[in-house]
Amino acid sequence: MIGDAEKTSRPRRRGRPREEHFLEREHELLESALELFLHQGYRGTTITQIMSAAHVSKRTLYQHYPDKAALFKAALEYGIAELAISRETLAAVESDDLEQSLQRIAAILVRNLMTATGIRLITITNSAAYSVPEIAEYAYRKGSEEINSFISELLRRHVPGCSREKAERAARAFQTLVIGGLARMRAWGVEYDDASIERLTLLRARLFVKGILKV
Numbered sequence: 001m002i003g004d005a006e007k008t009s010r011p012r013r014r015g016r017p018r019e020e021h022f023l024e025r026e027h028e029l030l031e032s033a034l035e036l037f038l039h040q041g042y043r044g045t046t047i048t049q050i051m052s053a054a055h056v057s058k059r060t061l062y063q064h065y066p067d068k069a070a071l072f073k074a075a076l077e078y079g080i081a082e083l084a085i086s087r088e089t090l091a092a093v094e095s096d097d098l099e100q101s102l103q104r105i106a107a108i109l110v111r112n113l114m115t116a117t118g119i120r121l122i123t124i125t126n127s128a129a130y131s132v133p134e135i136a137e138y139a140y141r142k143g144s145e146e147i148n149s150f151i152s153e154l155l156r157r158h159v160p161g162c163s164r165e166k167a168e169r170a171a172r173a174f175q176t177l178v179i180g181g182l183a184r185m186r187a188w189g190v191e192y193d194d195a196s197i198e199r200l201t202l203l204r205a206r207l208f209v210k211g212i213l214k215v
Helices: 002-009 018-044 047-054 058-064 068-083 087-091 098-113 116-131 133-158 164-187 194-214
Strands: none
Touching: 018 047, 018 068, 018 116, 047 058, 047 068, 068 116, 068 133, 087 098, 087 133, 098 116, 098 133, 098 164, 098 194, 116 133, 116 164, 133 164, 164 194
16 A cells, blocks of 8 residues: 555656657658658648658647648748858858959859759749749748848948949849859759859859949
């Protein structure tokens, strides 16, 4: 009887909170979602497939993501965060020469997007532009806004009389023409060797600078 009383009086062990456990598994969930979205597209991927690949229950998933669109958005944000480059990294290569600064920045950004992780994100976003354009547009803004801000500020420092509005437009053009072009071509299956990528990146950055100084 005494043994039973002692046993009853012992505090029961509690497992880890479910939320903490989910956060530990969220990486696997979002990775699984990205891989399925990459190979099957947004419309071709189901919540059930994602749950099965990530070994997550339906109840747990819907507690955090109310629908597939919300999960897709979260997966894109996760992918964008993986590719994030700090302002400090970009600032470290700035010099007194605008063309040289933009060439160095372009090289960093292009190399980043040319990785398997970068190509995966571009491929998924391009595909989603047709099925869920509002989320694809959101992903583009989310992934480019910090870089646009940095380049806009750099242009205003280096180009006399460059207004904020002009600098912001030019920064967006820089990303589209200099950075995004090569990565999109790679995502479409066009192969470049490292030397070609470097040469084209430097050339595009140079042409951009010549254009921005004349506009």
